[in-house]
Amino acid sequence: xxxxxxxxxxxxxxxxxxxxxxxxxxxxxxxxxxxxxxxxxxxxxxxxxxxxxxxxxxxxxxxxxxxxxxxxxxxxxxxxxxxxxxxxxxxxxxxxxxxxxxxxxxxxxxxxxxxxxxxxxxxxxxxxxxxxxxxxxxxxxxxxxxxxxxxxxxxxxxxxxxxxxxxxxxxxxxxxxxxxxxxxxxxxxxxxxxxxxxxxxxxxxxxxxxxxxxxxxxxxxxxxxxxxxxxxxxxxxxxxxxxxxxxxxxxxxxxxxxxxxxxxxxxxxxxxxxxxxxxxxxxxxxxxxxxxxxxxxxxxxxxxxxxxxxxxxxxxxxxxxxxxxxxxxxxxxxxxxxxxxxxxx
Numbered sequence: 563x564x565x566x567x568x569x570x571x572x573x574x575x576x577x578x579x580x581x582x583x584x585x586x587x588x589x590x591x592x593x594x595x596x597x598x599x600x601x602x603x604x605x606x607x608x609x610x611x612x613x614x615x616x617x618x619x620x621x622x623x624x625x626x627x628x629x630x631x632x633x634x635x636x637x638x639x640x641x642x643x644x645x646x647x648x649x650x651x652x653x654x655x656x657x658x659x660x661x662x663x664x665x666x667x668x669x670x671x672x673x674x675x676x677x678x679x680x681x682x683x684x685x686x687x688x689x690x691x692x693x694x695x696x697x698x699x700x701x702x703x704x705x706x707x708x709x710x711x712x713x714x715x716x717x718x719x720x721x722x723x724x725x726x727x728x729x730x731x732x733x734x735x736x737x738x739x740x741x742x743x744x745x746x747x748x749x750x751x752x753x754x755x756x757x758x759x760x761x762x763x764x765x766x767x768x769x770x771x772x773x774x775x776x777x778x779x780x781x782x783x784x785x786x787x788x789x790x791x792x793x794x795x796x797x798x799x800x801x802x803x804x805x806x807x808x809x810x811x812x813x814x815x816x817x818x819x820x821x822x823x824x825x826x827x828x829x830x831x832x833x834x835x836x837x838x839x840x841x842x843x844x845x846x847x848x849x850x851x852x853x854x855x856x857x858x859x860x861x862x863x864x865x866x867x868x869x870x871x872x873x874x875x876x877x878x879x880x881x882x883x884x885x886x887x888x889x890x891x892x893x894x895x896x897x898x899x900x901x902x903x904x905x906x907x
Contacts (some may be wrong), residue, residue: 570693572602576666576794577643580604583666586689593673598686599666600693603646603656605701627698627708628734628906631690632658635716635742635882637675637803639665641791645884645895652899655698655708659690661721665797678767678808680816683721684728691732709734711902715882716742716854720816723867727824735905736867737831737898739883742813743820743863746840746856756818759810767808774842775801779853781844783885788844791885826868831901833894834860835886836877854881872901 575581581601588596630649634640640658649656660666661683663675677683691710698708711734714722719741726736745755762769780800781787835852861873874897879886883894 570696575601577601577641580647581643584693585667586686586693588662588685588689594671595669596662596672597667597669598662598689599660600690601640601658601660601666602697603650605655606650626706627655627702627704628653628902629655629657629694629698629708629710630902631694631710631712632656633712633714633718633722634658634660634664635718637664637798638716638718639794639797641793641798642882642884644891648895649899654711654902655694657690657694659686661686661718665794668797673768673806674803676768676806676809678763678812680721680724680812681728684725687725709906711735711737711905713737713739713898714741715739715884717813719743720813720820723824723826723830724816724819726826726828727819730825730827733828735829735831735902736826737833737901738864739833740835740852740855740857740881741832741860741864742855743867744817744856744859745814746859755810756814759807759814762807763811767811768806770804770806771810773805776840776842776853777801778841778844778848779881782848782853782880783882788849789885820863820866823866824868826871828868828870829905830864830867830871831898832860832864832867832871832873833883833897834873834875835879835881835883836875849880849887850878852879852881 570584572582572584575583581603584600586598586600588598590596632640639660646656663672668674695707699705710732712722712726719738720743722736723738723741726733777800783789783791784793785791834857838852838855838857839847840853864871864873876883876890876894879890884891
């Protein structure tokens, strides 16, 4: 039971009966009510009940539950059901968080994905961790705080890295799947962009910037194009969300913070494609490379995250390693489980 005496209202998720979702009320902003949405996997047998993870042979103790919490990228939401299945089959409790104004949390009156400060997501993550702790306790019967491994993609990787730096002691590990740690190109391009964006962000932060359309990556993922995956057109539109100067300024500030070095204490794993090619329209080559971020620049930026950082490269992977062709993503699943097993908590 919660403090209010009411059980959290988990509902069946759009991904089907293996998944349930829970709305997490957040403080309202200038657009009105705000929520984040937590998604959980039902467990290895498809039910809502799990047993606690096996513990050490010490009387009266239980091992902490092992939890993976997934964060999505820009103009994105949690859809990687196969990834969740694999982690649950490997002994992890799996949750995913659709941040405010993304995916399951997006409301009709809201500006999709918009914020002027990436630190706003601290509230979303704190609410998710509190809900996970309560859920694990009710489902496993253990009072031990779970060990949380944060797995984040693209923009979510930037959000997660900045959050982990501000919140030491909260994670077992941090895994970043093609994180957006630097503007495409270099810090020089970022510095130029800052000078261009700053006056626009002051004058009209929600103004839509005219950006070139880049549907090639979407076409590599979407099942109605050349990919394997069913994408919700409102939650993950082919043309992405409009880019606005207030949001862009927040992202550039995050990139600058990474460039100045973070101090993330838990071990960090960065997973990247073997190469990059940024192009607008789809071609067969895009099925085996990253069409969104500069993977070489990201590999260099990864070394600024913390003192225990590893970079794994996946030739033939697309931007989201776990949406790549089956052989590539299977290798990544295996590497991820092995990595997480090295740091149980």
